Structures are given as structure tokens and as C-alpha cells.
Amino acid sequence: MNAASCQMCGRLFMKQGRSPYCPSCSEVDYQNFLKVRDFIREPENKSTNIGILVEATGVSELDITRYIHEGRLIIKDNPELLIGCVRCGQPTNEGKVCSNCQRDMQKELSSLQESLTKSSSARAYRLD
Ligand SMILES: [Zn+2]
Ligand SMILES: [Zn+2]
Numbered sequence: 677m678n679a680a681s682c683q684m685c686g687r688l689f690m691k692q693g694r695s696p697y698c699p700s701c702s703e704v705d706y707q708n709f710l711k712v713r714d715f716i717r718e719p720e721n722k723s724t725n726i727g728i729l730v731e732a733t734g735v736s737e738l739d740i741t742r743y744i745h746e747g748r749l750i751i752k753d754n755p756e757l758l759i760g761c762v763r764c765g766q767p768t769n770e771g772k773v774c775s776n777c778q779r780d781m782q783k784e785l786s787s788l789q790e791s792l793t794k795s796s797s798a799r800a801y802r803l804d
Pocket of ligand 1: 682683684685686687697698699700701702
């Protein structure tokens with residue numbers, strides 16, 4: 677375990693897991709998460725965007741983005757709620773990476789696996 681200073685209150689705490697917050701701020705953070713989640717789940721808020729969401733919940737855009745990146749907040753049902761893809765920066769409501777990048781990464785992964793298979797299979801020639 678590592679000591680870290682809480683990103684919300686600045687107090688030193690023993691870091692557990694990935695939370696940047698001390699236990700008491702984590703609780704606040706969790707309540708914020710619930711607020712955001714409940715808000716976007718309301719049918720009348722289906723077309724909310726990040727600006728409206730920040731204003732309505734009082735939760736910062738940074739925190740909302742983090743909930744999405746952590747996979748805690750699913751925004752697929754909210755087509756106007758877009759955050760920048762961590763890979764290409766394009767606005768997306770897919771989560772951490774946009775669907776284009778997901779496809780690219782999938783491709784890269786399979787070509788990586790392919791080259792691994794090629795290089796590990798004895799005496800195979802690479803024809804690329
Ligand atoms: Zn704290
Ligand atoms: Zn992308």
C-alpha cells in the first residue's frame with residue numbers, strides 16, 4: 677500500500693485500488709456518481725449533454741469523465757452525452773474509446789496475435 681494525497685481534500689491516506697480519493701471523499705465521490713447515474717437514467721434526460729449534466733448534478737466534468745472511463749457510468753443510451761475518446765480525441769458515447777478505435781485496436785490485437793503465432797510456429801516464413 678502507498679500513501680497518497682487525496683485529490684479532493686489533500687489529506688494523506690493509504691491508497692487502495694485506483695481511487696484518487698481518501699475513504700471519506702470516496703464516499704462523497706460515490707454519492708456524486710449515483711447522482712450522475714440517476715440523472716442520465718431519467719427518460720426525460722435522455723438527450724442531456726455533458727454541460728447540462730455538470731450543471732444539474734454539480735459534479736465536475738472531470739469526475740463524470742472518470743466514471744465513464746472506469747466503466748462505472750454507461751452512457752450508450754444518451755446519444756448527446758459525449759466525451760473525448762482517449763485514443764483519438766473524437767467525441768464518443770461509447771465509453772473510453774470510440775467505436776472506430778475499438779475496431780482498430782481489435783485489428784491491431786489480432787495482427788499482433790497473428791505475428792506472434794507466426795513467429796512461434798517453427799520455421800514459418802513471413803510473407804508480408
Ligand atoms: Zn479526501
Ligand atoms: Zn477514437
